[in-house]
Amino acid sequence: MLEDGRTFRGRAYGAQGTALGEAVFATGMTGYQETITDPSYARQLVVQTAPHIGNTGVNADDAESRRIWVAGYIVRDAARRPSNWRSESTLDEQLAEQGVVGISGVDTRAVTRHLRERGAMKAGIFSGADAGRPDAELLAEVRAQQGMAGARLAEEVSVDEAYVIDPADHGWAGEPLGTVAAIDLGIKSMTPVRLAERGIRTHVLPAATTFEDLRALDPDGVFMSNGPGDPATADVQVAMLREVLDHRIPFFGICFGNQILGRALGFGTYKLRYGHRGINQPVLDRRTGKVEITSQNHGFAVDAPLDGPVTAPEERYGRVEVSHVSLNDNVVEGLACLDIPAFSVQYHPEAAAGPHDSAYLFDRFVELMASSKNKESI
Ligand SMILES: NC(=O)CC[C@H](N)C(=O)O
Numbered sequence: 001m002l003e004d005g006r007t008f009r010g011r012a013y014g015a016q017g018t019a020l021g022e023a024v025f026a027t028g029m030t031g032y033q034e035t036i037t038d039p040s041y042a043r044q045l046v047v048q049t050a051p052h053i054g055n056t057g058v059n060a061d062d063a064e065s066r067r068i069w070v071a072g073y074i075v076r077d078a079a080r081r082p083s084n085w086r087s088e089s090t091l092d093e094q095l096a097e098q099g100v101v102g103i104s105g106v107d108t109r110a111v112t113r114h115l116r117e118r119g120a121m122k123a124g125i126f127s128g129a130d131a132g133r134p135d136a137e138l139l140a141e142v143r144a145q146q147g148m149a150g151a152r153l154a155e156e157v158s159v160d161e162a163y164v165i166d167p168a169d170h171g172w173a174g175e176p177l178g179t180v181a182a183i184d185l186g187i188k189s190m191t192p193v194r195l196a197e198r199g200i201r202t203h204v205l206p207a208a209t210t211f212e213d214l215r216a217l218d219p220d221g222v223f224m225s226n227g228p229g230d231p232a233t234a235d236v237q238v239a240m241l242r243e244v245l246d247h248r249i250p251f252f253g254i255c256f257g258n259q260i261l262g263r264a265l266g267f268g269t270y271k272l273r274y275g276h277r278g279i280n281q282p283v284l285d286r287r288t289g290k291v292e293i294t295s296q297n298h299g300f301a302v303d304a305p306l307d308g309p310v311t312a313p314e315e316r317y318g319r320v321e322v323s324h325v326s327l328n329d330n331v332v333e334g335l336a337c338l339d340i341p342a343f344s345v346q347y348h349p350e351a352a353a354g355p356h357d358s359a360y361l362f363d364r365f366v367e368l369m370a371s372s373k374n375k376e377s378i
Helices: 032-036 091-097 108-118 128-132 135-144 190-196 211-216 235-246 256-264 360-377
Strands: 011-014 018-026 044-048 072-074 101-104 121-126 163-165 178-183 200-205 221-224 251-254 268-285 290-303 319-326 332-337 342-345
Touching (some): 011 091, 018 072, 018 108, 018 290, 032 044, 044 108, 044 121, 091 101, 163 190, 178 190, 190 200, 221 235, 221 256, 235 251, 235 256, 251 256, 251 360, 256 290, 256 342, 342 360
Parallel strands (some): 072 101, 178 200, 221 251, 251 342
Antiparallel strands (some): 011 101, 018 121, 268 319, 332 342
């Protein structure tokens, strides 16, 4: 049931009961397991536009975090029997085990068209005994929940304890090339792995990490991850990032990390009507003129001028340009600082799931750290 009263009926899937959240649609044809375990989907009811979901089951390797984060799951045709040599369990079982309420047999095309026209909105899934409650009561419950604008969620999904991802465990034979302090705002597990594959040791740190804690690690670079919620609430991380930038420590941000860099530079953020979610999103790299097909999951964006470079509103950070832009709607998809070592993208170069066109961004971060080191020794 959507906030505006539009209601769709289907069959209970996964756990039974009530799920409340923001209804959003995701357009990936593959990668449902990576989607449901992406912490950026916390408090969202995800509608999959691909009609067949669950066909290849679930396995321990493809999870992008320690649990399922979607608040609810809406599909058209749930596989009754998965078939894949890697499958260890069914999606239905996993949802049920983790208490995630889903619904199948829904006209997901109609839901998606509705959300596309009216925008992402509050919604609820009601199954089992809850499905029998009066509609008016359910609608009141849907409307009473907190919306995504103004939601502060990164601390809720972040780790409590720091951990390290080591290059030696990901096929890197030599000595590590450097150390990155990664702030976990809802980090996907493939992100530090992509750095490890390039010889970088990553300390994954809780969302509330202070600049002093981070500095104690003497990192060659700082990274801020993707994460759920409204970037306008990330004041703690914005203040921390400003200290990183003031000390000229090389910085790379993904998704929420891009929004935090935007805010640290003095730009605003705003909520998109229905967002970008899927693995088929075209982005222009404005410096090379190349188009990359990207993996995305964001409902907010940075409000920065496309005709740059411009001096950042926080003038001490010098010039900045919008490095990447969405070819669907011209939304800012990347920021590059010209006078300090910092850049970020709004999409997901770790590509889990998704095409690998954007892998070069991890190389760019490694190069940025190396060239900053050389500068120090000069
Ligand atoms: N994947 C992300 O980091 C998303 C960032 C933010 N929560 C948004 O919706 O835009």
